[in-house]
Amino acid sequence: MLSPLVLGWFALFWGAYGITPIMVFKVMFNAVTPFFDLEGNIPEKFIIIDIRLPRIILAGLVGSALSGAGVALQGVFRNPLVDPFILGISGGAAFGCALSVGFFPFIPIPILAFFFGIIAVILTYTVAKTQGEISRLPLVLSGVVISAFFTAMVSMVKFLVDPHKLQSIVFWLMGSFSLSDWRSVKIGGAGIIAGLLPLFLMRWRLNSISMGEEEAKTLGINVRREQMIFIGSSSLATSVAVSVSGIIGWVGLMVPHLVRMIVGPDHKDLVPLSMAGGAAFMIFTDTIARSLTDFDIPVGIITAIIGAPFFVGLMKKGGKESWGR
Amino acid sequence: MLEVKELYFRHQRAKDMILKGIKFQIDAGQITTILGPNGSGKTTLFKCIAGLWNFQKGEVLYKKQNITRLSYAQRAKIFAVVPQDHEPPFPYSVFDVVLMGRTSYVGVFSSPGKNDYEKAEEALSLVGIEHLKHIPYTKISGGERQLTLIARALAQSAPVMLLDEPTSHLDFRNQVVVLRKVKEITRERGLRVMMTLHDPNLAMLFSDEVVVINGGSVVCTGSPEVVITEDTMKKVYGIEVSLIPWKGTRVVCPRIEG
Numbered sequence: 001m002l003s004p005l006v007l008g009w010f011a012l013f014w015g016a017y018g019i020t021p022i023m024v025f026k027v028m029f030n031a032v033t034p035f036f037d038l039e040g041n042i043p044e045k046f047i048i049i050d051i052r053l054p055r056i057i058l059a060g061l062v063g064s065a066l067s068g069a070g071v072a073l074q075g076v077f078r079n080p081l082v083d084p085f086i087l088g089i090s091g092g093a094a095f096g097c098a099l100s101v102g103f104f105p106f107i108p109i110p111i112l113a114f115f116f117g118i119i120a121v122i123l124t125y126t127v128a129k130t131q132g133e134i135s136r137l138p139l140v141l142s143g144v145v146i147s148a149f150f151t152a153m154v155s156m157v158k159f160l161v162d163p164h165k166l167q168s169i170v171f172w173l174m175g176s177f178s179l180s181d182w183r184s185v186k187i188g189g190a191g192i193i194a195g196l197l198p199l200f201l202m203r204w205r206l207n208s209i210s211m212g213e214e215e216a217k218t219l220g221i222n223v224r225r226e227q228m229i230f231i232g233s234s235s236l237a238t239s240v241a242v243s244v245s246g247i248i249g250w251v252g253l254m255v256p257h258l259v260r261m262i263v264g265p266d267h268k269d270l271v272p273l274s275m276a277g278g279a280a281f282m283i284f285t286d287t288i289a290r291s292l293t294d295f296d297i298p299v300g301i302i303t304a305i306i307g308a309p310f311f312v313g314l315m316k317k318g319g320k321e322s323w324g325r
Numbered sequence: 326m327l328e329v330k331e332l333y334f335r336h337q338r339a340k341d342m343i344l345k346g347i348k349f350q351i352d353a354g355q356i357t358t359i360l361g362p363n364g365s366g367k368t369t370l371f372k373c374i375a376g377l378w379n380f381q382k383g384e385v386l387y388k389k390q391n392i393t394r395l396s397y398a399q400r401a402k403i404f405a406v407v408p409q410d411h412e413p414p415f416p417y418s419v420f421d422v423v424l425m426g427r428t429s430y431v432g433v434f435s436s437p438g439k440n441d442y443e444k445a446e447e448a449l450s451l452v453g454i455e456h457l458k459h460i461p462y463t464k465i466s467g468g469e470r471q472l473t474l475i476a477r478a479l480a481q482s483a484p485v486m487l488l489d490e491p492t493s494h495l496d497f498r499n500q501v502v503v504l505r506k507v508k509e510i511t512r513e514r515g516l517r518v519m520m521t522l523h524d525p526n527l528a529m530l531f532s533d534e535v536v537v538i539n540g541g542s543v544v545c546t547g548s549p550e551v552v553i554t555e556d557t558m559k560k561v562y563g564i565e566v567s568l569i570p571w572k573g574t575r576v577v578c579p580r581i582e583g
Contacts, residue, residue, distance in 0.1 A: 264418065
């Protein structure tokens with residue numbers, strides 16, 4: 001549970017501008033009370049407080065949003081192969097963001113992102129649903145179709161928008177934390193926590209819900225209503241994450257799997273640990289992304305490079321177990 | 326007492342009724358078996374009583390209380406349903422599965438408490454599968470799975486237990502093991518049990534009452550010895566059988582010559 005804090009601490013003094021752990025400690029301490037005698041506005045202070053800290057916090061928030069949404073969606077859809085990206089939520093949210101940046105600057109980005117994110121997941125669900133139950137493969141396929149559709153819509157926006165805005169859309173779509181500041185931490189934090197809270201509180205019920213619609217009903221669950229809460233909250237957390245950091249795929253798939261391998265499938269532990277694990281994973285990959293080369297590589301590229309082979313491995317290893325009927 | 330009164334059901338947009346005025350009742354400490362051929366409406370009846378499908382006409386009453394208007398959580402406190410063979414997507418431990426029986430008692434925003442854990446433990450030991458507690462549900466045998474689901478139904482602390490073809494995927498030994506357990510628990514706990522079965526011999530051995538249905542209507546009700554006769558079997562299943570008396574009960578044996 002504490003791994004994000006530990007990793008976040010290391011991430012503070014790891015970067016293009018070398019800062020010693022002691023200096024980090026001093027600066028952090030001084031932010032609370034002016035205890036150490038640091039001269040004026042030293043660059044370390046600026047780098048730590050205004051650049052690295054918000055970036056690390058945001059990476060942690062986004063990581064826990066994607067991973068928490070991933071684990072909840074896997075439970076609700078009874079499908080270990082889905083995450084917010086595969087179900088098209090990220091794609092829909094990206095379209096909402098692009099629309100807001102390009103044409104409707106007066107509508108806040110997260111609101112349009114949420115609107116289209118939830119439309120995307122509803123479409124995926126409706127396309128996949130034939131005769132009651134949803135089987136695994138059709139759900140993944142319909143997510144791919146809906147994602148492709150929204151990717152095309154984003155391209156349309158890119159094509160029509162004026163070139164100055166185009167650049168920021170393109171860069172942001174790759175998924176990066178390089179533009180993090182305290183403002184995005186506030187917006188992202190509020191939205192993501194609002195989305196993750198219901199998932200966290202209702203997590204144990206995912207056990208029963210994942211047994212299937214009819215069985216969950218006989219166990220005493222109002223399945224329709226709770227599915228809506230889980231899907232809605234997951235979409236909210238994802239959309240807000242997309243609106244502050246662009247499309248970062250695969251985290252919601254990989255982290256829950258790794259955590260499930262370690263602690264087992266009981267959602268009572270799985271959900272909070274996935275959230276914490278997602279935060280740690282994201283802080284870690286983002287730190288790598290920004291210090292691997294002299295450039296600040298968008299972290300979305302890194303997660304996709306790790307994620308695609310992970311998905312393939314999962315398919316091969318799981319065989320019937322992951323694809324099911 | 327559980328009463329099923331004049332149940333009528335048809336699928337949306339379908340013309341024909343699948344259930345045509347089914348009625349029967351179940352008393353405490355009794356096992357009632359619904360017997361009937363494929364397509365007789367057995368499963369439909371089961372789903373209607375379990376509250377999964379909405380019937381057009383009729384009532385299901387428990388202690389004079391109409392259960393059709395109850396919420397899922399309220400209904401789960403009266404009816405514990407043991408589903409047929411299934412494969413959950415995640416390898417929950419046997420204990421996790423049994424604990425799910427407590428869903429209707431645990432608040433929406435909380436997790437099971439001490440009392441819920443105790444109830445689940447108690448159910449495990451009542452069914453006699455404590456040794457499976459930490460084993461993944463996906464790794465145990467079909468018979469053990471059925472017993473786990475029965476333990477989950479017990480953890481649900483409901484006075485009525487509904488079992489949907491509890492023997493359909495089991496081998497010869499496990500059919501007997503599971504049904505013996507059901508009978509034992511029914512007596513011990515004073516439950517009202519309703520189950521659907523395919524095999525008239527098992528119905529003969531393990532039920533107090535048999536309701537034979539065919540074509541969506543009740544053909545006859547009563548104790549197994551009274552109901553399971555050469556005539557009814559011929560009428561319902563369309564095959565000739567002989568009933569061979571054996572140690573106070575009778576064995577249903579299909580005639581295969583000619």
